[in-house]
Amino acid sequence: MEEMKDAPVPEGEEPKSTVQIVEEVLLKSVKQSTFLTNVGLQSSRNNSRKATTEVFAHVRDLEQKLQRSELQADLVQEELAAIKMKAEESEAARDKEL
Structure with missing residues (x-):
């Protein structure tokens, strides 16, 4: 894996x-087990593999959604900082006028 x-x-x-x-x-x-096939039962291996693939696909989807949410949160934080800065500037300008 490394x-x-x-x-x-x-x-x-x-x-x-x-x-x-x-x-x-x-x-x-x-490795695929042949026990169930040898005793005349259908192997659930294919169902298991399909379920595993679906779970991994769902995990990938959730990871992508999390990543998008984190990016949106970063953008909101930047916008908030800009708004705070503008508010402070306008407050300072108002204080100068007074």
Whole structure:
């Protein structure tokens, strides 16, 4: 996993998140059991893999939403600071007039 995390990122692409790296490793390293197939039962492996993929996709979506929320919060903080500065300037100008 460390090798995948430290691997160079091709130009124009975003680096893989930790969740994506873990997903790839799990999908590659988990071996498929043939027990259920051998005893005549359908394996739930495909359902499990699908569920795992859906969970990771949901986690990625939530991470992106969190990142957007953090950026919006930063913008609001900057706007608030600018408004405070303008208020202080106008208050100082008013005090000078008095």
